[in-house]
Amino acid sequence: MANLMHCMPPDLFEFGDNGAIRLLRPILAADWERPLVYMRRIRQLHCQVPMPAAVSALFTSFPGDAGSLLPKLTSLRWRDSWRGGESPSIQMLLSPKLTSLSISAPLPNAMLSAIPRTCPTLKDLDVYFLDIVYGVDRSALSTCLRDLHSLESVQIVVPDLAALEHLGQLPGLESLTARLPDDLSLRLVAPLRFIALRSLALRSNIEPVTDFFQRCSGVPLENIVIELDLSPTAAAIDRLHTALREGCSHTSLLSLDISIQDDDLPATGDAYTINVQSFRILFCFVNITSIRITSCVGFSIDDQGLKEVVLIWPQIRELRLSLTPWYTDLQLRPKLSLRCLSILAEHCRALTDLEIMLDATVVPEPDPNLGNPPMTSPALCVARYISAIFPSVSKLTTYRTDCDNDDPDELEVHAEAIAHHRLWMEVAEQLPILTAIRNEERLWAQVELGTQ
Structure with missing residues (x-):
């Protein structure tokens, strides 16, 4: 916005060395003559915090009969933290040409309803932090989502089942990042189709995530990222893996990442230890090239178990059996020895990234040659x-x-x-x-x- 303000008369704003902008006099309609010419050239706009009061005055003074402030804008990132007074309306930046919109700011319900009406061909929508940070009327957000039919990429906290079912029916939706609220029950939801979905990131506890995949069938996902709030038991992980097997295409999946955000160690170790059986459930995904599974208490997988895994996935490029928190390794005795490295080298010629816990106290005899x-x-x-x-x-x-x-x-x-x-x-x-x-x-x- 500073570049736009520099197009206005030189006696209107004072620009400080530290980036501060001060309004020197009231903004007149005539002050907009020159900027209007250049505003038609702007295609992308990123409004970052904090924004000076002078910018708010600039928005307020925009001529009402001039249409959209930036009529050819295609991408807008709205990040503000307005202090004192009202924040300027995002509505004057919306236009039918807008295809990418990211909002992380307080937003009135009226503005949510204006988005599909003003931007009917919107393809990329990110309102994830609109709920996480600022809170939002989920009913208004659901209505907004259900009125958008051209979406290809969405980042949201799922407001309700109706919005989720609508997203599942969109023919062009290829990427979805979503948090599933704990109070959102998926047990009665209709089957989720997601016929074009290629990339999916889900954040929640393991039960809602498992329910989500149990409502899917043959989704052609290539990349799956699952971030779990709490450490699950091994039995819960097996149920999740089974739901993945039943809900996703067995040939399209290339990357699977299941991580845990919980920093507290579970009280009972054995019930949380992941074994090779958990991996066997995933063997149906024959084309996987990257897999990361996280555990809070480690993996009960020895050299032979790892060999079974790599024989199924010889094309693997990235293999990460991660521990979280990082200090978990001090409480475990790893079952993988240095010998497993020779197994990986023999069967996984494309391997470039490896994260495992090793017992290196015994060094196998080297090749005599x-x-x-x-x-x-x-x-x-x-x-x-x-x-x-x-x-x-x-x-x-x-x-x-x-x-x-x-x-x-x-x-x-x-x-x-x-x-x-x-x-x-x-x-x-x-x-x-x-x-x-x-x-x-x-x-x-x-x-x-x-x-x-």
Whole structure:
């Protein structure tokens, strides 16, 4: 908006070095003559907090017979935090050409009803934080959604079943990010079609998410992200996986990410431990290339269990068996050994990202054909084994990589985790050296072959 204000007479605004804008006199209708020419060129507008009072005065003074403030605007992000007085109306920015609208600000119900009436061809709508941060009349939001028929991407807190059923019937909806409220019962909802949906992100407790997928059938999803508020039991995870199997296309799904936002550890560990049976339920998704499953208490999967997983998905590129909170690993004894890395290297040639919990206390015997001398350093032994399996490995991190591991308070609380982190960083320091040695050995081997 500052660029627009610079088009107005120079005696109208004072622009400070710190970005402050001060109105020097009342805005007259004649002041708009020059800006109106340039306003027709604006296609995108991002209104960010905080906005000065001078901008509010600018909105108020806009000539009522001039139509939309920005008649060719196609994309609008409305982020404001107006302090004192009324916020300027978003309605003067709406136009039939608007196809992308994102709102995170208090909004009267009348403005919600104006959106479908003024922007009938709206394709992208983000009103997620309209509910999360500011609250909204869910009945008015539902009416707004049900009057929009060209939507391709939506980010919302689902207001009611009628809105959800409407979204499920849209022929062009390809992306949906939604929070399912705890008081929204899906048990009586009609089957959800979502015939064009490719990307889905759901946030809620596990029961509403499971109910959602149980109402679906053959949805052609490619990417699924599920963010759970509370840590679920293993039995609840199995029910969710079963609902995914029954509700989604088995051939289209490429990426599955199930994370947990809960920072509190469950009281009972065994009931929350994910085992290989949970993965077997997902084996029907034959084309998956990225999978991330999060647990608060770990995974009961050993080397053979992991082998069963990778034999089903040899095309996997990203495999993450994540722990949350990050300090969970201190209370667990991992069942995966270093030997599982050779299984992954053998069967998953496309693997680029790996996150697992390893027991590296025992280093398997290296391949006798590698031509490396015996090592005495434990870190060097582990690095040598990893380098032999993944010769191009470029990065090794732990849960403590981005923490201040020299801070006295951190050392007092997380001493064991920091000790583990430093051991792995010793391994990481050796990897580039071993990679360089292997590259040099290959070059010498090529030279020797060339001289024969």
